[in-house]
Amino acid sequence: MQPILEVSSLTKLYRGSGRGIREVSLRLEAGDIYGLLGPNGAGKTTLLKLITGLIRADGGTVTLFGVDRSLHHEQAMANVGCMIESADFPDFLTAWQYLRQSARFYPQVTEQRMEEVLDTVGLLGVRQEKIKGFSAGMKQKLALAAAVLPRPKLVLLDEPTNGLDIEGTVMFRSLIRRMSAEEGTSFLISSHMIHELEQLCSRAGVLAGGSLKIEADVSGLVLEGGTLEDFYMKQIREKGELQGA
Numbered sequence: 724m725q726p727i728l729e730v731s732s733l734t735k736l737y738r739g740s741g742r743g744i745r746e747v748s749l750r751l752e753a754g755d756i757y758g759l760l761g762p763n764g765a766g767k768t769t770l771l772k773l774i775t776g777l778i779r780a781d782g783g784t785v786t787l788f789g790v791d792r793s794l795h796h797e798q799a800m801a802n803v804g805c806m807i808e809s810a811d812f813p814d815f816l817t818a819w820q821y822l823r824q825s826a827r828f829y830p831q832v833t834e835q836r837m838e839e840v841l842d843t844v845g846l847l848g849v850r851q852e853k854i855k856g857f858s859a860g861m862k863q864k865l866a867l868a869a870a871v872l873p874r875p876k877l878v879l880l881d882e883p884t885n886g887l888d889i890e891g892t893v894m895f896r897s898l899i900r901r902m903s904a905e906e907g908t909s910f911l912i913s914s915h916m917i918h919e920l921e922q923l924c925s926r927a928g929v930l931a932g933g934s935l936k937i938e939a940d941v942s943g944l945v946l947e948g949g950t951l952e953d954f955y956m957k958q959i960r961e962k963g964e965l966q967g968a
């Protein structure tokens with residue numbers, strides 16, 4: 724079966740720091756919910772930015788739905804939703820105007836769909852308020868609403884639960900589960916919320932020092948009585964990535 728996402732030997736070393744990611748390869752099959760774990764500075768955001776073309780790679784390839792992203796960007800990204808780093812919102816827009824702006828590339832997105840996603844993330848009641856009055860968590864919810872708005876087949880999320888309240892985290896988990904079960908959506912989620920990832924993900928990968936160290940079948944791990952946290956800490960310790968451990 725054709726993978727949803729195939730990353731091959733992707734490399735990006737930033738000029739200033741010389742850090743980034745090196746020779747990372749990753750494959751997502753349809754229906755995968757893949758958790759990307761790793762210490763601060765491991766290269767998770769860099770990998771997500773490279774996949775979506777927000778920054779340019781030094782080497783390697785990204786193929787989405789069989790299409791080379793660097794050659795046919797629009798076609799490759801047509802079914803991809805993403806939320807990478809805290810979105811820089813145009814503060815003068817209302818939540819509704821922002822979503823309308825996000826929807827302009829997707830003729831299939833109706834006002835009913837916009838209302839539906841705002842309701843899901845708990846922002847329907849404030850849709851006519853300007854974003855400049857929103858808290859960090861409200862902005863995070865709006866970014867999530869925009870990422871899933873066109874019902875993409877693949878959603879890339881960088882630290883999606885950062886700043887979310889408890890209800891927001893529960894909403895996030897049920898949104899992912901529902902989209903996965905009802906629409907067959909695949910997810911690549913970078914997060915430090917390991918318990919969240921353990922509950923959601925079918926597979927996980929550990930990125931450390933710019934390289935993908937190991938991947939795990941999360942449900943298999945849990946069935947065998949292990950936890951994703953123990954697995955992660957073991958990997959990080961073995962690879963000497965844990966300072967002072």
Ligand SMILES: Nc1ncnc2c1ncn2[C@@H]1O[C@H](COP(=O)(O)OP(=O)(O)OP(=O)(O)O)[C@@H](O)[C@H]1O
Binds near residue numbers: 762
């Ligand atoms: N624009 C940049 N210029 C120079 N170095 C950078 C730049 N952006 C990131 N880096 C470096 O690249 C490495 C990877 O950063 P990245 O943001 O991808 O890590 P991360 O795994 O997402 O970290 P965190 O979990 O803290 O968000 C870090 O060492 C960081 O200092």
